[in-house]
Amino acid sequence: MIAPVEHVQSKEPAYPDYLPHYDPSEKVEPVGAFEHDDPGHRADAALPNLMKEATNMFELSPHCGTELHGVQISELSSAGLDELALLTAERGCVVLREQKFNDIGFEAQKQIASHFGPLHRHGWMPHPQNGPIEFVIVFDSQDDLRIRKSWARKSPIQFHVDQSPEPQPPGLTFFCMLESPPGAGGDTIISHMGRAFDRLSPSFRKRLEGLNAIHTTANPIMREIRDNGNQAVLRRPITKSTHPVVTVHPVTKRKCLFVNSSYTQSIVGWDEEESDYMLKFLFDHVNRGADFSCRVRYEPGTIVVWDQRCTQHSQTLDYNPGQRRHAFRLTPLANVPIPSKVEEDDGSCQEDEARVMLNLC
Numbered sequence: 001m002i003a004p005v006e007h008v009q010s011k012e013p014a015y016p017d018y019l020p021h022y023d024p025s026e027k028v029e030p031v032g033a034f035e036h037d038d039p040g041h042r043a044d045a046a047l048p049n050l051m052k053e054a055t056n057m058f059e060l061s062p063h064c065g066t067e068l069h070g071v072q073i074s075e076l077s078s079a080g081l082d083e084l085a086l087l088t089a090e091r092g093c094v095v096l097r098e099q100k101f102n103d104i105g106f107e108a109q110k111q112i113a114s115h116f117g118p119l120h121r122h123g124w125m126p127h128p129q130n131g132p133i134e135f136v137i138v139f140d141s142q143d144d145l146r147i148r149k150s151w152a153r154k155s156p157i158q159f160h161v162d163q164s165p166e167p168q169p170p171g172l173t174f175f176c177m178l179e180s181p182p183g184a185g186g187d188t189i190i191s192h193m194g195r196a197f198d199r200l201s202p203s204f205r206k207r208l209e210g211l212n213a214i215h216t217t218a219n220p221i222m223r224e225i226r227d228n229g230n231q232a233v234l235r236r237p238i239t240k241s242t243h244p245v246v247t248v249h250p251v252t253k254r255k256c257l258f259v260n261s262s263y264t265q266s267i268v269g270w271d272e273e274e275s276d277y278m279l280k281f282l283f284d285h286v287n288r289g290a291d292f293s294c295r296v297r298y299e300p301g302t303i304v305v306w307d308q309r310c311t312q313h314s315q316t317l318d319y320n321p322g323q324r325r326h327a328f329r330l331t332p333l334a335n336v337p338i339p340s341k342v343e344e345d346d347g348s349c350q351e352d353e354a355r356v357m358l359n360l361c
């Protein structure tokens with residue numbers, strides 16, 4: 001039998017400066033309200049600055065994800081970063097390989113990510129001991145089983161928007177892989193919420209527009225306390241916001257589904273049973289959306305940039321426990337979610353009915 005090719009992990013972590021630090025006494029202040037000027041608005045749609053050094057570009061799936069080769073994020077001009085924001089807004093996520101960005105140090109990394117908005121300060125995820133609070137560290141290894149513990153007896157597949165309960169949730173987000181498991185596994189599934197919305201029937205879409213939902217960090221905070229007791233990291237009180245169920249992306253103007261199973265608690269004004277039923281349907285719709293998602297495999301040095309306003313993502317946590325997976329995330333905040341407008345029925349509901357009948361006959 002032919003053995004699969006696997007890269008070898010060093011005995012010790014390759015990026016010790018990026019190891020997670022847990023301080024139960026630490027507190028942070030939220031970023032607060034700010035004016036958001038989206039870089040995607042400034043971008044040249046032909047992407048001349050982003051594509052100058054590109055050697056290859058291909059789609060990961062028809063509705064979500066583009067992989068771009070030859071481009072170094074750390075060498076992009078301000079105009080190139082604007083164009084990266086535009087491409088990511090259109091495709092949901094962009095995957096870049098062999099990035100020097102991972103080796104340029106905390107301050108330079110922070111400066112580039114801040115091009116897209118003020119960086120979020122997380123309420124419970126670890127940051128590096130001697131690194132800025134804005135760095136979220138994802139570290140799973142035999143020396144640190146907190147991630148495994150938090151997902152014990154629960155499906156690791158949970159599509160979400162990072163930190164949707166913020167009053168101004170994140171936009172473009174950097175997920176930077178320092179060390180991935182030696183073989184297959186530890187991928188991220190990213191799903192396009194514009195396509196998720198479009199795939200619903202016209203009359204159902206109209207029912208969702210105009211609704212609002214409550215997003216809260218209560219459940220993950222309770223899980224942190226359950227798993228870690230007096231070692232739990234609770235830097236901020238519970239964050240809670242009301243956001244539209246269907247939002248409009250500020251750059252592409254595309255309507256996107258904006259409820260997720262990690263943070264969305266209820267639909268405003270609906271009875272509990274009605275709200276639970278509707279949210280369960282929408283979460284299942286996203287979970288089944290293999291036709292509007294892509295799956296990204298990592299190598300050390302891979303960076304995935306995703307736009308939280310038009311995507312949701314899930315870990316897979318499918319590699320062997322004890323194998324090392326080490327990454328960091330930088331999460332610029334963006335606009336107050338824009339509600340989609342409920343448009344007059346333009347006849348599309350009836351047209352859709354007629355189309356279904358034709359297919360059935």
Ligand SMILES: [Fe+2]
Binds near residue numbers: 160313
């Ligand atoms: Fe996430």
